[in-house]
Amino acid sequence: MLSIFKPGDTRHFSRTVRQEDCASFDSGNVHPVYATFALARDAEWCCRLFVLEMKEAHEEGIGTRLTVDHRSPAVAGSQVDFTAVITQIHRHEITCSYEAVCNGRVVATGVQVQKILPKEKLEQLFAR
Numbered sequence: 001m002l003s004i005f006k007p008g009d010t011r012h013f014s015r016t017v018r019q020e021d022c023a024s025f026d027s028g029n030v031h032p033v034y035a036t037f038a039l040a041r042d043a044e045w046c047c048r049l050f051v052l053e054m055k056e057a058h059e060e061g062i063g064t065r066l067t068v069d070h071r072s073p074a075v076a077g078s079q080v081d082f083t084a085v086i087t088q089i090h091r092h093e094i095t096c097s098y099e100a101v102c103n104g105r106v107v108a109t110g111v112q113v114q115k116i117l118p119k120e121k122l123e124q125l126f127a128r
Helices: 036-054 119-126
Strands: 010-016 022-025 028-034 059-066 079-090 093-102 105-118
Touching: 010 036, 028 036, 036 059, 036 079, 036 093, 036 105, 059 119, 079 105, 105 119
Parallel strands: none
Antiparallel strands: 010 079, 022 028, 059 105, 079 093, 093 105
8 A cells, every 4th residue: 555645635526416316216216416325425436536546556445434414405417526535544544534515515524434455355355
């Protein structure tokens, strides 16, 4: 794992909310608003941007924790801007906080944790 970041470093990602990002279940569409599960996916991606730069060729990142405090809606077609901030790096574990904002309004906040592990170790876990 490359030690190229420190607490306080940031990464950014923007998502224009698509129809497939809106709340929908087996029972049908709920509303044309950014679903919490899609928001969680994009928050994790924003935090993973650090891992993509930190992992070496023989390593991969795996998420171990994700929290979402979904505070306000973002309708289909709106842009949501994510900012991830490293809060802690401990050995091979990276902890980030994130914030998602739409038109100056906080849509969500939370924490995401990933570990960078040798691919061989992950393959052993998945082979079980």
